[in-house]
């Protein structure tokens with residue numbers, strides 16, 4: 211299987227490094243001629259779209275750069291999908307669970323739950339939802355991840371992020387260990403699955419639980435300060451939510467529970 215990964219960013223490079231038969235491209239996914247050209251040149255069996263506008267230093271950027279965000283998160287994925295259909299190339303796309311808030315009355319949000327479009331936490335979330343909703347009408351695999359993390363120190367890694375914040379909120383969330391994301395996505399691709407899949411580690415974990423584990427396993431001198439989520443003042447709202455992993459498990463793809471997975475990641479992170 212020959213993989214071509216679009217989006218030379220954080221997650222795109224994780225996929226590239228994990229697959230021996232993968233190449234990564236910076237080709238603009240919104241430029242149909244450029245996309246057609248690279249597909250013709252590389253002749254991949256599978257395209258994984260890891261391109262998107264996530265904002266720097268964070269999604270607050272997207273509130274002030276709506277055109278660029280819409281272009282890369284909505285227009286681009288459809289142009290890429292069109293070019294993949296023309297060449298009969300299987301396409302996988304990275305979605306996000308940040309389109310929900312809360313735990314859906316203790317059930318977690320399933321792939322069938324349509325979020326409330328009027329209470330999207332941010333413009334970034336809105337673009338991820340709009341593209342997901344429309345891409346779902348086509349034979350494309352969409353994997354939804356949340357708060358990606360692994361053992362490599364990086365300002366994009368959720369562990370590095372929360373251990374560097376001066377003050378941290380304390381909310382339960384679904385989270386995705388990147389190695390598990392890669393395993394699950396590969397299995398779904400091999401099964402030629404299309405549609406939306408929540409790809410998070412089962413269960414949920416709070417910020418405090420992670421910080422306590424960090425203190426125990428990485429740095430005993432580590433100190434942190436918690437704040438109420440309501441007092442967090444950011445330009446864009448933040449999603450805190452729990453996703454159901456039942457659909458993924460029904461495919462026979464069982465990832466390690468999040469507390470167990472977090473402990474393993476933190477041991478290597480140290």
Ligand SMILES: NC(=O)c1ccc[n+]([C@@H]2O[C@H](COP(=O)([O-])OP(=O)(O)OC[C@H]3O[C@@H](n4cnc5c(N)ncnc54)[C@H](OP(=O)(O)O)[C@@H]3O)[C@@H](O)[C@H]2O)c1
Pocket residue numbers: 216217218219220221222236237238239240259260261262263264265281282286304305306307338355356357358366
């Ligand atoms: N990281 C997360 O917390 C998270 C969580 C859930 C879902 N996701 C999704 O996962 C995907 C990858 O995220 P990431 O964390 O790897 O983000 P990232 O590090 O910002 O990488 C995205 C890459 O896409 C590139 N890009 C932007 N617009 C493009 C375009 N029109 N054509 C081609 N490349 C373009 C960016 O280039 P520039 O650097 O030049 O902008 C960047 O290299 C995104 O769709 C994101 O929404 C991420």
